[in-house]
Amino acid sequence: MPVLNKYIIHGGRPLFGEVTISGAKNAAVAIIPAALLVDGVCRIENIPQISDVTLFFSILDELGARVRVLNQHAVEIDCRTVRSTHPSYDMARRIRASYYLLGALLGRFGEATVAMPGGCNFGVRPIDQHVKGFRAMGAEVTEGNFVHAAARGGRLTGANVYMDVVSVGATMNIMMAAVLADGTTTIENAAKEPHIVDLANFLNSMGADIKGAGTDSIRIKGVERLSGGTYCIIPDQIEAGTYMAAVAATGGQLLIRNIIPKHMDCISAKLMEMGVTVEEQDDTMLIRRSGPLQRANVKTLPYPGFPTDMQPQITVALCLAQGTSLVTEGVWNNRFKYVEELRRMGAQIQVDGRVAVVEGVTQLTGAPVQACDLRAGAALVIAGLAAQGETELTQVQYIERGYEDLVGKLRQLGADIRVEEIPEPEETEAHIC
Structure with missing residues (x-):
């Protein structure tokens, strides 16, 4: 019988170390x-x-x-x-x-x-x-x-x-x-x-x-x-941004290698506004978060604006920020489907059309959740890394469409995440969050 994978994440650990970004x-x-x-x-x-x-x-x-x-x-x-x-x-x-x-x-x-x-x-x-x-x-x-x-x-x-x-x-x-x-x-x-x-x-x-x-x-x-x-091929701007958002959500310090810092400006600026330290060098960036996260408003726009492909990941970080944040999706008309999954973990988010109102909470709690697209899946991984307790994330084939060895790279940074196989039903329907 064919098999699918799921991720088991035990959160609450800050990330430390180095990660090398793959091709875009x-x-x-x-x-x-x-x-x-x-x-x-x-x-x-x-x-x-x-x-x-x-x-x-x-x-x-x-x-x-x-x-x-x-x-x-x-x-x-x-x-x-x-x-x-x-x-x-x-x-x-x-x-x-x-x-x-x-x-x-x-x-x-x-x-x-x-x-x-x-x-x-x-x-x-x-x-x-x-x-x-x-x-x-x-x-x-x-x-x-x-x-x-x-x-x-x-x-x-x-x-x-x-x-x-x-x-x-x-x-x-x-x-x-x-x-x-x-x-x-x-x-x-x-x-x-x-x-x-x-x-x-x-x-x-x-x-x-x-x-x-x-x-x-x-x-x-x-x-x-x-x-x-x-x-x-150039390094992947969104993969790098995903690791940056993960450090923002979990805390810790990360050296990101093989990047083009100019491509990261739109993401770096918003994370610095939230209280994350970002230090750029030729082809590396040092990301550090030790204090509390601050609220911020985010609107996705075509480049050089904030990328729509980073919207779910930064939303997870904003779930843990102090105060109320607004996230406006300026590119796609249905990119907040993952919000219901975050709510299962204790996030306080209300969506009205293309705008999400995010009330910061002190912590997220692990829960069974499902990815419904590539970047939403990455966001749920970040949520699991930041949450207290165990998160079981299924439908991870979406994540594997666009992230090279995400689990392996996170484990090298001290994350408690592993892959388990689950039997695939003979007839599957696309999951919609």
Whole structure:
């Protein structure tokens, strides 16, 4: 019988030591499908060992690519043997970032048929801005259980695309579709997250001509082909932020290695406002919390604002802060589903639409809880680490989508956390917090 994992956490211990941050999940899940655009061999380094990455390797293999794992964090991908433009429904629907296959396959082959994305369920995930960009470049797009896109004449044409809303996924997807198009594509009101810059740097290292990534106007001049090369993925901003929030909630002192401190500014500033000490060096940060946490108001915004992917984790820390905090979700419309799980642990939180009112409590108490998405799962781990007593956390497959060896890294910091196997029921339904 198949097995699933659960985490058993005995909390109340501050965290001490050092942790090394893995490659960025949000960059890796775009760069790996972007290898489909390359007419040569890509060597990609600093790849995180997470289930989303493993699934993308399986999808590329199914499409005909040659994927050769070199070591724990490096892989060679050769997509010259790819012939199919239709990844299987079963694999594509299991991963949120499957929509990046649309831009990559459409840009390379002039057509693509991809299942609508799955992954975490925390709100409406329209792809209208992706479709708008593809159509502006001359593709015909139909939507249903699958999205089918085909370039008129077999090749996309450069165009000016204005994004009605700032969308990370659409910015990256249109960028991928445009690198081999005829002419120049300009994306206005583009998203500016670090992983967008990383994707652009990857494509440029393979021969693309992209300027302006990291600003709200990106220009992509189409080229005839991309050739092979070597690229190293940036460190994971959200993984680093998660460990920072864990120290804020539990107390202790942590040296975080392999980070880009500038990427952390939006998180560091809010934690310092809460009374956490943050000291930056070249590629490390020292995080320390010894006194009480102070209340703070947080609103998630596109980069360089506070990241939506850090909202659940900082909310846990605010549960233990003195006073009343407000958390406003400015990106997704349903990202507070985990709040009911925190309430089981003694948190005092009321949610009204996109705003959560958090009344600080002196302590949380361990309880059986379930993860309902990737970052909510990480937040519940933090809550378990800070709580008194035992926390049993299930549905941890969501967490393993985006965190490399979370349990092992936490144990090295003195956390009392372990993995146990539980039998998987023959028929499972998606848990909704």
